[in-house]
Amino acid sequence: MSTIPNPRREDGSPSNWDRYLDLLAHRGVPEKMRPWYVRRVEAFLKARRPVSLLQVTAEELTGYLQEVAAQAHLAEWQFRQLVDALQLLFVDLAHCPAGKTIDWDWWKTGGRPLDSDHPTVARSSPPAAGPAFARATERFPLLKTLARTIRAMQYSIRTEQAYVDWCQRFLAFCGDTPAERLGVEDVQRFLSHLAVERSVAAKTQSLAYNAVAFLFKHVLERPLENVRFARTKHAQRLPVVLTQEEVRRLCETMDGTFGLMARLMYGTGMRLMECIRLRVGDLDFGHRSITVRNGKGGKDRIVPLPERLRTPLESHLEQVKALHDRDLAAGAGNVYMPEALSRKYPSAAREWIWQYVFPSSRLAQDPKSGVVRRHHLHESSLQSEIRAAGQRAGIPKRINSHALRHSFATHLLEAGYDIRTVQELLGHADVSTTMIYTHVLNRLGVVPVRSPVDAW
Template sequence: MPLVNPARPRREDGSPSNWDRYLDLLIRRQVPAKFRQWYVRRVEDFLKDLKPTTLSALTAEQVTDYLRRMSARSDLADWQMRQIVDSLRLLLVDLAQVPAGKGVDWDYWWEGQRTLPPEHATIARSTAISADDRAGPRAIGVPRFSRSAQTFPILEDLARTIRAMQYAIRTEQSYVDWCHRFLLFCGSKPLDALGVPDVQRFLSHLAVERSVSAKTQSLAYNAVAFLFKHLLERPLEDVKFSKTRRQARLPVVLSRDEMRALLAHMDGTFGLMARLMYGTGMRLMECVRLRVLDVDFDNGLILVRNGKGGKDRAVPLPQRLREPLQAHLARVEAQHRNDLAAGGGAVYLAPALARKYPSAQRDWIWQFVFPSARLSQDPDSGQVRRHHLHESSLQRAVKAAGQAARIAKRVNSHALRHSFATHLLEAGYDIRTVQELLGHADVSTTMIYTHVLNRPGVLPVKSPVDAI
């Protein structure tokens, strides 16, 4: 396809120019009119930068390198980078249909533009309070709680206490959330006047008026009980309240044919991540937070560090994913070298680890296996780092693939883990082995998967309709 030329809106024979065709495509793709001129400008900048003789002369590597360089620019917001990605995808894939367009991982470059917010569980404790320091302006990890701390200073003390006891960051955020709601529910009542009746009214309110699940109500109780025991120093006793009825729910499990159909609609970075989750049973955040040193190719293992409950475990590296993962890491390492050459290359490390090994944040082994396309700047220190992909990007990719495959089930990232466990049990593996691979503390948690099997010894019931 010849290069577009804004100075020639139409060809000599009167047929539409490439700019006309591109603008028509923007209209058909329902790009808002106010953005169309920006799409054209993004394409112009791209062509001026690479100066190809024709679009067909472009390579996927050139396009990918351009997107990488644009993503490293701090003056471009996330939405502007997505605009660049979308404008080039429409040009190269939909309009020109050149080979270079087919070789670019467009989903990664689109979804990878989302940076981690300061309150994200991975980095919250790099900007939140420490166990022994006074809170800063964004002390409690979640902005709305930081603002509410001015009304309820005890929330800062709560966060500090939780951190000193080395609870997980998500537990900290959840407990602060529920205690904040509890204090709001109690209104202006002094802290020393709060007691069991207030807790009972709050928990009954959640069950009766808010219709929360039993799990949510239990979480709220645990948070408030922690507040009373460790902050108010008045442990709760004999708390009676209306309880939400706990319902046992079976996990969503995909059949092997459904799994093949799902993965057939996933390629690139997210396709590799989905295959790893199904092939290893990793949880969503365990996959997203993998670092280079966690992949042991020699021994065929993936080390899952600091999983649920703070535990480490090893899972097998699927043989058929060995080469795709090695190729992926080669691309990530090239990107890391570019970051180092530009004066960056840092990655987030836990504060204690960063203090012990100050230079480790730029070492290759500590980089994330699935890094974000964008660089992020710490709002406090100003340091630029490359975090991992936002987990919601993978969640959306899995959901979209399930819809494309027309799977009539609720397909999400956790269904990959459920399917891993169920398919292993179907293959005859011992439930204790599956428990260890999943990282379950209690085998009773793993037993839930036996209820969705249909094989002798587990569900030995033959439907009577099959006999007529």
């Protein structure tokens, strides 16, 4: 373990190390962790040997962080600790100009790896792969056939995972009953159990029914007929919508990559994963548009690129391009490609247009192929940042990433845009889904509802 070098100057005044320790204590870093913070800083100073802290450049900081981020043996929490240690040193202690230009939040929280069953990468693995699935198939081998059938029919990965999970629950509910003896009565008892004993939501019960119906129709080859069960009542839930002032306050508390993503989601109405999975080639600055690929239902659509975000996006892409160039120089630079495209264009994974607009701050190694890739940000990072921003802004609403999409749709309708236009921008298959945003609108040509108490 490192010790603190030169704790005080000869004249007895505090040294930089002494001041750094005081800063760690002031920021609430546990005492047992402070030597590790010092060790992280020492490693940087030894690697870069700067003349002074004030003269350290942004390139030196980002280059060092990228080198360390590529080290597979460093755990996620250890890397976050390193980033926090350097941020405290260069921003809070030394007030280094370069330190203020670093997107510390992205480096700190944007490195969470994608799990093997994450929808982005799961299609490259066998159907419903993973430790939990392996344990389930020991008891219910039928699930292997189910997973392969779903994959062959080109359902989405999330649907595959959900159907396998619900069919596992159904089979467990039925106990040791052989598959050939399962029937409508078992399905009815299971679905009624979900509604009565488990009190699940109506959509959850519908999902369970669809999964079991798929099992009977496509695997057992005995389609269900005349299924009657206690149905959960559908509750009409109104979306959480922020005012334009609340959106502004929310975005003002977010900087860097996460702030740009939040503004982009509000400015385009994209869903969380649609924003997360954007690739460089999807941005068309010439036509001021963004192509949303493989949205809900596997559909593509085009949304306008907000003019206000054009310059921030171009600046952001310059930083991502520099990151990609360094990856290529280090022998990496690959990105995940769908299997069909990876076979058709073997070298495309290293091309610039296929890189993610919002990449992870850390590289990841594919456990099966050994290929080192830079995936997109994990969606939980952005979700956490948006919730935290809502708290910092003091907005007394349940704020999540989808609230930005709700606000986008509502504000367009308030501005007088046709509901069919909003439907196309949101990617809704049915206009009835879009109609929910008309709930409390003061639309043009319509007299706003005024509460009687306001007439007192």
